[in-house]
Amino acid sequence: MKTDSAGVLAGVHYLDGDYACGEGAMAAGCRFVAGYPITPSTEVVERISQRFPMMSGTFIQMEDELASMAAVVGASWTGTKSMTVTSGPGFSLMMENIGLAAMMETPCVVVNVQRGGPSTGLPTMVGQGDMMQARWGSHGDYELISMCPQSPQEAFDLTIDAFNLSERYRVPVMFMMDECVGHMTEKVVIPPAEEIDVVPRTLTDKPPGEFMPYKLNGGKVPEFARAGDGYKFHSTGLTHDERGYPDMSVECQEVNVRHLIDKIRLNVDDIIRVEFEQVDDAEVVVVAYGITARVARMGIDMARSKGVKVGFMRLVVVWPFPERHIAELAGSIGAFVVPEINYGQISLEVERCAGGKCATVHVPHGGGGVHDPKAICDAIVGAAR
């Protein structure tokens, strides 16, 4: 369906990534945001708190990030699209309730404008060190979705996609921005509401007596009932059966966890989004995401001018990981080069999926700035040799 026009600031704007993300959320129909201030993400909720009162939205600044994430899960159970926004330290605090959202199968979006870490790290400067945390940060086994925008325009566009994916798969979607994209100001085109497709919360049409909140639905997500419609359902973070009742058996755990995994893994082709540039004749392929994707293009151009046949693969959706795409490329190239602002996270995934069929060269950066394109070029040239 098309979105509610109340949240759409159609037109051509000059916005930073944080504001664009906030606009994307409002355009997607998000009407509840709970957050706690943290640099460099705060502008997202500042934008939202400026505009929400005019579109029936509620922003609440909670007492911490644990509360913010818990409130988002609660609000989503009313059917209201919900989001929270944070950066590294706050992301760490949200982990337990991100797991609750995964276990309760609650659609929501968690924005992390990544900064340098660990700990308080570099509050105002860039990092990409939370990529594994986005995937594995909450305890136990589950799957979720992570996306990485490379520009303010994508911060807008992909935030809408993040909401749509969260609704379709009933998972928390980690919107993994970085400080550079968050604070970079560029042209952002916001289309009119009638051009914005959103996935609404689909409610069950079963009557209360027949509805079961976690009944497996032929590989699809279970049907949803929202609080306040008379269903009197139960939802828990405990391992649960299809009635939503706790069941501490090995068998139920297997069914429960397997479902959380399968609903993503069996749909990776629908979820995964990658972009390829010049890979047809490539001997080396650079894999990058977020701000590093833009820096990598400069390194690629430099290497191409030196005669190296280098292609580019940009990860738009990072989790679930594009295992098949990497494996297929690995058979026809000599090496992957993976620059990222950390000391080896996604590069290890690339190496795993390449399965020894080609080399994987990591180009690390500790954070606080982006790569020198020359370092990426040097890695490409070295890998091609």
Add this chain to the structure above:
Amino acid sequence: MSTQKVPVQDAMEEHPIAPFLRMDRIPHIWCPTCGIGTVVKCYATALEGSALDLDKCAIVSGIGCTGRVAGYMKLDAFHSTHGRAIPFATGLKLGRPELHVTVFSGDGDLSGIGGNHFIHAARRNMDLLVVLVNNFIYAMTGGQNAPTTPLGARSSTMPFGNFENPFNLPHLAATCGATYVARWTSLHIRRLTKSFSEALHKKGFRFIEIVTPCATLYSRLNKLGSGLDLMRFYHDNAEIRHGADTRDLDIDFQDRIICGKFIDEDRPTFLEMKDKHYTEVLGDKYAPMPPEGGWIHE
């Protein structure tokens, strides 16, 4: 009483609060002589007598023995994470303002790991009924020290007796801005039920503490006898003092327990403050969230 013989099947009577429970989950997991079931009975009785639309009533628990209450109540019910029942409930309330949301959890959950949310929800006057069952101990995990364990009482992590000052919870709630504050024991069935009835019909942050026996851990570790002995202790030592100064409500080890209704006042809730403020400041431009919530649908 009629002495007429009726067929056994016709004589089967449902427990009066069965319609409020998920009977397919009974028997519950609580120990014999635990006080939580009594509190649930009082709450359900109050719900039954209330004018509230049960379809619009939601309940949220955290983790622990009392954290299981949401799982037994036949309402829209959420068993959330440890300490986070209040912020989860805050999201429910703000996401669909017409809901009547009750938080039902234990002393460790609400005043220990969740203490920060407790004080802030009270400060905001979030429209929640918060029911705190206080058994003086972390019972589900085996009897560890709680922020409510009285000075000198033993717990599994204070085996030589507790030397930390416990919270005076009614005072904490009152000073943070709660609109309704009461304390009872699970012996005070009639008074507790009345308190629930009053609180269910009020707005804002309403807080009821119920002191309950934990015969399995607290009582055993402190050689206080059975749950029945503790009920007798409440009978002999609970003192009803409505309107008491909340500063005087500390609970010492095996000492008197001051019960009653201490606060009952009206103050604008978070949502009322929000609506009033934005209407004043933004006028016609302000669009409040509709009672049904901010969901978009076809």
